[in-house]
Amino acid sequence: MSPSDSTLTSPPGPAEPVALGVDPQSLVKLRALQSEYGDVVAVKSPKGRQGLFINQPDLIHRLLVKHHDKFNKGPGFERVKMLLGNGLIVSDGTTWRRSRRMIQPAFSRKQLHKLIDMMHKCCLNRVERWERLAQSQEQTVDVTREMNDAGLELILRAIFGDDYDNSIVTDGKNPFAFLSEDATRDLRVVLQVRELRSLILKVIEQRRTQPSSSDYDFLTMLMGQTDKEGVGFNDKELLDEIITLTVAGYETSAGTLNWAWHLIATHPEVESQLLSEFEEKIEPDAELDSNLLATLSYMQQVLDETLRLYPPVWLFTRRAVTAFTLDDLAIGEDTDIYISPLVLHTTEAHWPNARDFDPERYAPDKTHQVGLSLPFSLGPRRCLGEYFSFLEMKLMLATLLPRFKLRPQSDTRPECELGINLRSSDAIHLNITPRAT
Numbered sequence: 001m002s003p004s005d006s007t008l009t010s011p012p013g014p015a016e017p018v019a020l021g022v023d024p025q026s027l028v029k030l031r032a033l034q035s036e037y038g039d040v041v042a043v044k045s046p047k048g049r050q051g052l053f054i055n056q057p058d059l060i061h062r063l064l065v066k067h068h069d070k071f072n073k074g075p076g077f078e079r080v081k082m083l084l085g086n087g088l089i090v091s092d093g094t095t096w097r098r099s100r101r102m103i104q105p106a107f108s109r110k111q112l113h114k115l116i117d118m119m120h121k122c123c124l125n126r127v128e129r130w131e132r133l134a135q136s137q138e139q140t141v142d143v144t145r146e147m148n149d150a151g152l153e154l155i156l157r158a159i160f161g162d163d164y165d166n167s168i169v170t171d172g173k174n175p176f177a178f179l180s181e182d183a184t185r186d187l188r189v190v191l192q193v194r195e196l197r198s199l200i201l202k203v204i205e206q207r208r209t210q211p212s213s214s215d216y217d218f219l220t221m222l223m224g225q226t227d228k229e230g231v232g233f234n235d236k237e238l239l240d241e242i243i244t245l246t247v248a249g250y251e252t253s254a255g256t257l258n259w260a261w262h263l264i265a266t267h268p269e270v271e272s273q274l275l276s277e278f279e280e281k282i283e284p285d286a287e288l289d290s291n292l293l294a295t296l297s298y299m300q301q302v303l304d305e306t307l308r309l310y311p312p313v314w315l316f317t318r319r320a321v322t323a324f325t326l327d328d329l330a331i332g333e334d335t336d337i338y339i340s341p342l343v344l345h346t347t348e349a350h351w352p353n354a355r356d357f358d359p360e361r362y363a364p365d366k367t368h369q370v371g372l373s374l375p376f377s378l379g380p381r382r383c384l385g386e387y388f389s390f391l392e393m394k395l396m397l398a399t400l401l402p403r404f405k406l407r408p409q410s411d412t413r414p415e416c417e418l419g420i421n422l423r424s425s426d427a428i429h430l431n432i433t434p435r436a437t
Contacts, residue, residue, distance in 0.1 A: 009328045017045055017048075018045070020043070020051070022419055023418060027315075030315075030340050033053055039347075045336070049075075049334070049336055054338070055347060059371070060378070061370045062371075064339075064371075064374075064377065065380075068379045071319060072092040072319050073092055074338075075336055077317070086237075087099070088103060099237070101227065105225065106218050106221040111221065112391060113289075115158050116290060116395070118157055119158075120399065122150055123395050123399035123400065125153070126400060130146075130404050134432045139433060144427035144428050147254040147255075148180035150396065151254030152180040154253075155249035156168060159219050159246065161214025162212055163206075167199075167202070167203050167206065179246070196243070197239050200242055208223075219242065222241060248383075249388070251421050255312055256306055256312060256389070259306050259309070260302065260303060260397065262408070263302075263306055263357050264401070265408050274302060274397070274401060275401065278398060281295050282398065293391065298359065299397060301360070301361075304362040305359045307375035308345045308361070310416070311341035311345060311375040312375060312376075313377075314342035314422040316340075316377065317336055318336075318337040320333055320335045404433070406430040407431045408430060408431075409429055409430065414428055
């Protein structure tokens with residue numbers, strides 16, 4: 001069927017142009033468009049580009065899974081590319097396919113399980129800090145900063161192994177620390193990230209002559225991979241992928257844990273059920289391995305519900321590289337597709353009482369329509385680090401929550417900062433006390 005076929009329908013939409021991007025005004029616009037025109041809305045940018053805002057689960061699923069090859073990354077990724085280079089998140093076409101095939105083995109469950117001991121040690125480092133905070137006069141913890149710092153240390157150790165202590169952190173200073181200390185992602189941060197490339201390159205050059213003594217790390221894995229032609233990553237490609245792993249790898253988990261601590265602290269009944277699960281399934285001083293973490297089904301529900309309310313990437317785009325039809329919908333070449341997990345996940349028609357935090361939505365006996373939940377996207381471009389992120393988040397909660405009770409300092413609900421990633425606009429501070437042993 002041709003896109004010009006008279007049987008095709010044209011979605012409703014406003015006559016005036018609509019400017020969309022990663023900013024608070026765009027969320028207001030998208031919710032207004034969905035409310036007035038429905039789940040498929042035709043929009044036109046101020047520059048005249050044709051676009052579609054899609055909030056229909058089945059249609060989103062088919063676009064991202066079955067028709068993924070008809071799209072490249074859409075508008076807005078220019079800012080991300082300035083920060084990350086041409087890594088896996090922003091690359092397209094043959095470059096993306098080659099990188100995906102070469103990186104994917106590093107994220108197999110078998111390989112990631114080799115990192116659990118290291119991940120658990122990072123979590124235990126927080127225990128020592130939180131014990132001091134719990135016994136201090138203020139008895140306050142900045143969970144935003146704590147999760148940022150912990151997440152950054154963890155991903156850097158996962159990437160560099162022993163080189164984190166030997167070559168990255170010198171004189172007690174971490175050159176990557178600005179990433180967790182400053183949430184802005186402006187040109188100044190882009191320039192700071194570029195300055196890190198010379199340091200990373202030195203580690204790569206050292207690895208070529210002296211392999212790491214670590215049991216496993218991402219850098220070793222990436223340096224050992226080759227494509228179908230037997231060609232590995234060159235230095236620039238390695239640098240782009242390492243920067244991508246660093247920034248994306250820590251921001252997703254740290255941001256989600258930030259919101260999870262707030263939600264658990266403000267919902268004592270959820271906290272109580274989590275503690276009951278820990279008591280039932282985790283013996284005192286038990287080794288937190290992958291098998292044990294897999295049994296924590298209620299914790300998985302809590303994290304899934306946190307990600308529903310606060311998806312790490314709240315708006316993403318695609319651009320059609322060819323014209324095609326889907327059912328009676330014509331999608332023209334160069335059409336921009338806008339998909340917002342945040343809007344989809346909080347649409348009442350799809351999620352009753354959508355703004356409420358209710359982990360029972362993800363109980364084992366519940367099923368959801370395909371395409372209804374996409375915190376890590378869908379299809380071949382689904383985040384490779386999803387399982388890694390869940391391992392990290394489960395380890396952090398299972399390590400800290402049985403030891404410390406956190407409570408909000410006020411009834412004020414944290415506001416969202418709608419940038420490239422969904423953050424809390426201000427740091428979340430919680431009161432902290434040790435639990436009785």
